[in-house]
Amino acid sequence: MRLKALREEVLEANLEVVRRGLVLYTFGNASGMDRQSGVVAIKPSGVAYDQLRAADLVLVDLEGRVVEGVLRPSSDLATHLVLYRSFPGIGGVAHTHSRFATAWAQARREIPCLGTTHADYFRGPIPITEPLAADEISGSYEENTGLAIVRRLRDLDPAQIPGALVAGHGPFCWGPTAAGAAHLAVLVEEIAALAHLTISLNPGAPDLSEAQRDQHFDRKHGSGAYYGQNTQR
Amino acid sequence: MRLKALREEVLEANLEVVRRGLVLYTFGNASGMDRQSGVVAIKPSGVAYDQLRAADLVLVDLEGRVVEGVLRPSSDLATHLVLYRSFPGIGGVAHTHSRFATAWAQARREIPCLGTTHADYFRGPIPITEPLAADEISGSYEENTGLAIVRRLRDLDPAQIPGALVAGHGPFCWGPTAAGAAHLAVLVEEIAALAHLTISLNPGAPDLSEAQRDQHFDRKHGSGAYYGQNTQR
Amino acid sequence: MRLKALREEVLEANLEVVRRGLVLYTFGNASGMDRQSGVVAIKPSGVAYDQLRAADLVLVDLEGRVVEGVLRPSSDLATHLVLYRSFPGIGGVAHTHSRFATAWAQARREIPCLGTTHADYFRGPIPITEPLAADEISGSYEENTGLAIVRRLRDLDPAQIPGALVAGHGPFCWGPTAAGAAHLAVLVEEIAALAHLTISLNPGAPDLSEAQRDQHFDRKHGSGAYYGQNTQR
Amino acid sequence: MRLKALREEVLEANLEVVRRGLVLYTFGNASGMDRQSGVVAIKPSGVAYDQLRAADLVLVDLEGRVVEGVLRPSSDLATHLVLYRSFPGIGGVAHTHSRFATAWAQARREIPCLGTTHADYFRGPIPITEPLAADEISGSYEENTGLAIVRRLRDLDPAQIPGALVAGHGPFCWGPTAAGAAHLAVLVEEIAALAHLTISLNPGAPDLSEAQRDQHFDRKHGSGAYYGQNTQR
Numbered sequence: 001m002r003l004k005a006l007r008e009e010v011l012e013a014n015l016e017v018v019r020r021g022l023v024l025y026t027f028g029n030a031s032g033m034d035r036q037s038g039v040v041a042i043k044p045s046g047v048a049y050d051q052l053r054a055a056d057l058v059l060v061d062l063e064g065r066v067v068e069g070v071l072r073p074s075s076d077l078a079t080h081l082v083l084y085r086s087f088p089g090i091g092g093v094a095h096t097h098s099r100f101a102t103a104w105a106q107a108r109r110e111i112p113c114l115g116t117t118h119a120d121y122f123r124g125p126i127p128i129t130e131p132l133a134a135d136e137i138s139g140s141y142e143e144n145t146g147l148a149i150v151r152r153l154r155d156l157d158p159a160q161i162p163g164a165l166v167a168g169h170g171p172f173c174w175g176p177t178a179a180g181a182a183h184l185a186v187l188v189e190e191i192a193a194l195a196h197l198t199i200s201l202n203p204g205a206p207d208l209s210e211a212q213r214d215q216h217f218d219r220k221h222g223s224g225a226y227y228g229q230n231t232q233r
Numbered sequence: 234m235r236l237k238a239l240r241e242e243v244l245e246a247n248l249e250v251v252r253r254g255l256v257l258y259t260f261g262n263a264s265g266m267d268r269q270s271g272v273v274a275i276k277p278s279g280v281a282y283d284q285l286r287a288a289d290l291v292l293v294d295l296e297g298r299v300v301e302g303v304l305r306p307s308s309d310l311a312t313h314l315v316l317y318r319s320f321p322g323i324g325g326v327a328h329t330h331s332r333f334a335t336a337w338a339q340a341r342r343e344i345p346c347l348g349t350t351h352a353d354y355f356r357g358p359i360p361i362t363e364p365l366a367a368d369e370i371s372g373s374y375e376e377n378t379g380l381a382i383v384r385r386l387r388d389l390d391p392a393q394i395p396g397a398l399v400a401g402h403g404p405f406c407w408g409p410t411a412a413g414a415a416h417l418a419v420l421v422e423e424i425a426a427l428a429h430l431t432i433s434l435n436p437g438a439p440d441l442s443e444a445q446r447d448q449h450f451d452r453k454h455g456s457g458a459y460y461g462q463n464t465q466r
Numbered sequence: 467m468r469l470k471a472l473r474e475e476v477l478e479a480n481l482e483v484v485r486r487g488l489v490l491y492t493f494g495n496a497s498g499m500d501r502q503s504g505v506v507a508i509k510p511s512g513v514a515y516d517q518l519r520a521a522d523l524v525l526v527d528l529e530g531r532v533v534e535g536v537l538r539p540s541s542d543l544a545t546h547l548v549l550y551r552s553f554p555g556i557g558g559v560a561h562t563h564s565r566f567a568t569a570w571a572q573a574r575r576e577i578p579c580l581g582t583t584h585a586d587y588f589r590g591p592i593p594i595t596e597p598l599a600a601d602e603i604s605g606s607y608e609e610n611t612g613l614a615i616v617r618r619l620r621d622l623d624p625a626q627i628p629g630a631l632v633a634g635h636g637p638f639c640w641g642p643t644a645a646g647a648a649h650l651a652v653l654v655e656e657i658a659a660l661a662h663l664t665i666s667l668n669p670g671a672p673d674l675s676e677a678q679r680d681q682h683f684d685r686k687h688g689s690g691a692y693y694g695q696n697t698q699r
Numbered sequence: 700m701r702l703k704a705l706r707e708e709v710l711e712a713n714l715e716v717v718r719r720g721l722v723l724y725t726f727g728n729a730s731g732m733d734r735q736s737g738v739v740a741i742k743p744s745g746v747a748y749d750q751l752r753a754a755d756l757v758l759v760d761l762e763g764r765v766v767e768g769v770l771r772p773s774s775d776l777a778t779h780l781v782l783y784r785s786f787p788g789i790g791g792v793a794h795t796h797s798r799f800a801t802a803w804a805q806a807r808r809e810i811p812c813l814g815t816t817h818a819d820y821f822r823g824p825i826p827i828t829e830p831l832a833a834d835e836i837s838g839s840y841e842e843n844t845g846l847a848i849v850r851r852l853r854d855l856d857p858a859q860i861p862g863a864l865v866a867g868h869g870p871f872c873w874g875p876t877a878a879g880a881a882h883l884a885v886l887v888e889e890i891a892a893l894a895h896l897t898i899s900l901n902p903g904a905p906d907l908s909e910a911q912r913d914q915h916f917d918r919k920h921g922s923g924a925y926y927g928q929n930t931q932r
Contacts, residue, residue: 024885024886024889025882025885026927027816044928045925045926045927045928046926046927046928047928071928072925072927072928075918075925075926097815097816097893099889099892099893099896100896102814102816102893103893103896103897103900104900105814106813106814106893106894106897106904107896107897107900107901107904108901108904108905109900109901114339114401115335115338115339115401115402115403116330116401116402116403117260117330117335117403131908131911132911134908134910137908137910137911137914138910138914141914168813168814168815168907168908168911169814169815170814170815170816183258186257186258187257190257190332193332194330194332194335194336194339195339196896196899196900197332197333197336197340197429198336198339198340199900200429200433200899201336201337201340201342201429201432202340202341202342205339205340205341206341208401209364209367209370209401211367211370211371212364212365212370212401215370215371215374219308226278226305226308227278227279227308228259228278228279228305229277229278229279229280229304229305347572347634348568348571348572348634348635348636349563349634349635349636350493350563350568350636416491419490419491420490423490423565426565427563427565427568427569427572428572430565430566430569430573430662431569431572431573433662433666434569434570434573434575434662434665435573435574435575438572438573438574439574441634442597442600442603442634444600444603444604445597445598445603445634448603448604448607452541459511459538459541460511460512460541461492461511461512461538462510462511462512462513462537462538580805580867581801581804581805581867581868581869582796582867582868582869583726583796583801583869649724652723652724653723656723656798659798660796660798660801660802660805661805663798663799663802663806663895664802664805664806666895666899667802667803667806667808667895667898668806668807668808671805671806671807672807674867675830675833675836675867677833677836677837678830678831678836678867681836681837681840685774692744692771692774693744693745693774694725694744694745694771695743695744695745695746695770695771
């Protein structure tokens with residue numbers, strides 16, 4: 001029953017990034033993890049989204065061994081698994097090639113925190129990984145991509161910096177659930193678009209002050225949150 | 234009866250900014266005020282627009298005391314209330330994070346009056362607030378945001394400059410009604426997009442002459458207006 | 467009967483620029499002229515496009531005297547009439563505030579002929595008017611806007627340069643019919659977008675050679691045309 | 700029967716580029732070739748896509764002689780035929796004026812390989828042709844356009860560089876089938892958009908390393924491919 005629900009949630013997360021215009025053809029992938037059973041559900045590789053059913057998702061354990069499913073999992077599976085193993089608080093991962101976020105990744109620039117839209121979701125810049133060395137590419141490429149993200153997050157809290165850009169590739173986002181990760185993928189694209197336009201209007205646009213950044217992040221997250229209907233005042 | 238009509242109009246104003254593509258998820262909020270009863274209707278915080286009903290709107294007085302409604306009002310309510318208290322001629326306020334207008338706000342630049350599309354709605358640049366000081370952020374943040382707008386408008390006529398950018402945040406617009414404020418939010422986004430493209434083609438693009446700016450503003454507003462079907466010639 | 471057909475064609479031309487995304491709210495206007503009867507049909511001022519019916523169009527003569535119709539004609543009528551009086555070969559005019567073309571008009575730059583998409587429709591740059599003097603704005607503003615276009619076209623053939631940018635305002639296009647003018651308004655927006663992106667990639671991008679420009683223009687126009695199904699080889 | 704299937708596939712390829720937003724009015728054209736019979740099917744010139752039926756396609760041989768069909772073939776037919784004659788491994792060609800790819804062509808710049816989205820489809824930059832000389836334009840213009848592409852591809856493998864920009868014009872793409880060529884036309888537009896945004900964020904953005912470029916290309920192509928469900932591991 002739990003795995004059936006996981007399948008449904010991961011299917012929905014994959015469809016959400018499509019609905020929001022972040023996906024061309026079969027690009028991108030979202031996964032979710034049931035921490036209790038240790039099972040990860042992920043999109044199969046190269047399947048058209050409009051034909052994707054919950055039953056097509058591939059269920060694997062944290063080492064990538066298939067638990068259920070006949071299709072080949074997303075080629076980025078190993079990256080997702082590194083994130084689940086390294087960030088015990090997360091339950092979902094989403095990866096896209098969305099246009100603006102990918103442009104920042106290709107430009108090899110982190111996304112500075114220029115406004116409150118950004119600060120509502122990230123307590124600081126959206127970081128970018130170091131490029132992989134040649135031997136990290138030739139062997140276990142996807143796993144090494146995940147390790148590059150984890151290295152970049154070393155001194156950061158993945159709950160406060162819930163995503164990163166992989167240099168020359170695109171964004172990976174994570175959250176407590178697959179739905180949360182997909183939601184963040186949509187936000188990262190919007191934040192990337194806003195920052196691109198901002199920089200083109202003013203290459204020296206200042207970062208939001210730390211006080212205002214934290215005010216916005218805390219307004220939406222943690223025990224003092226007062227945004228929305230489900231938080232306690 | 235009046236409050237029922239107010240609810241309907243404010244609901245419609247909130248949906249208009251969604252229909253025009255200015256809103257991602259639950260971003261933004263529009264409100265309207267019935268000056269006779271002193272009641273303001275505003276969107277509840279963090280509720281999905283496709284589930285929003287007139288009955289969900291929160292009714293408050295000018296001090297923010299709830300008159301009707303069980304949901305928590307928008308977290309930006311205090312900003313709206315400052316505007317209603319300071320600009321007695323207005324009956325609606327709309328706030329969005331629309332992409333181009335937010336980019337100008339993040340770039341910390343006012344939007345110059347570069348063409349007739351702008352001059353049809355604003356008799357001059359769309360101004361931008363000063364950044365808030367740390368102590369304005371740590372206490373009564375949303376109210377201080379409103380006060381920063383009012384300070385910036387001090388020597389301007391809110392009927393002729395019906396909106397402003399909050400530095401590092403995004404646009405707030407106002408008008409005689411909630412519908413008018415929402416309409417202006419859509420226009421501010423278009424004006425911001427046009428100005429962005431213009432500046433990228435010619436960083437030194439000149440302002441519209443004052444004569445042409447006033448010709449266009451007056452063509453649509455005031456006793457000499459001759460645009461549309463409901464104006465007197 | 468002829469005027470009924472004219473109404474239908476002008477309605478359709480107005481709706482075409484809306485369908486193509488060139489119009490926000492009630493912006494823009496298209497007109498058509500029946501040269502035999504000397505009657506011009508034009509959109510009424512400030513009427514919502516989704517409520518516009520053929521019967522709402524206003525019929526005027528070349529001096530602007532109403533022939534049929536109860537609504538006030540577009541405030542830009544006088545500009546259209548100057549074009550009909552000055553360019554006897556045209557039968558339609560379309561004016562929009564479409565985003566990219568308006569940005570070039572606000573940037574006070576003509577659109578250079580950078581590629582074959584442009585050359586398929588314009589045998590040379592899309593010209594821009596000189597700014598109006600203060601006394602041209604204070605009296606007969608819309609007529610003077612038309613005269614500025616005609617002055618700019620003085621040494622050009624309006625059949626080969628079927629549109630112009632009005633400085634600080636936006637594009638006006640014309641063609642043998644209202645449908646042709648609307649079609650050109652859509653093309654001018656696309657050409658303006660292509661040129662904007664081109665210039666941002668290479669500020670010194672060269673013009674298309676005259677030979678290639680003429681090859682493309684002649685492939686679609688005139689006695690040697692061989693594009694489409696209705697031309698003679 | 701084979702030619703009926705060819706017609707259907709070429710119709711679908713033409714419609715695919717329309718669905719993906721690459722086409723304005725009657726711009727662009729896709730063709731497919733049945734190598735066994737030596738027949739090429741191509742879109743007729745200037746026919747509206749929403750009225751296009753499989754029966755409207757024009758069937759020609761490699762010298763352009765009509766085999767079946769009453770309509771005039773696309774004016775770019777001769778360019779397609781040069782590609783089929785020069786690249787024996789291809790079975791489809793697609794040409795568009797899609798916005799970002801055309802901007803690169805007008806800017807006279809090849810598209811550098813800045814990221815993995817690009818490397819998934821092209822093992823290197825997307826090349827751009829030399830401009831045509833005046834005498835190449837005045838006679839056999841479309842054929843000379845094809846020859847310019849072939850010259851530019853001389854030292855490249857058309858299976859690994861499945862498209863090129865024609866200077867001042869737009870992209871041509873090819874693939875094993877008409878569907879494959881149309882798919883590449885969509886990808887080239889996305890790659891061009893990503894590269895445009897990347898360059899505007901960082902004019903000196905580095906190329907993807909050769910190791911990572913080849914890793915991505917080989918992940919999707921050839922005997923070692925492991926993306927999707929139809930490849931062998």
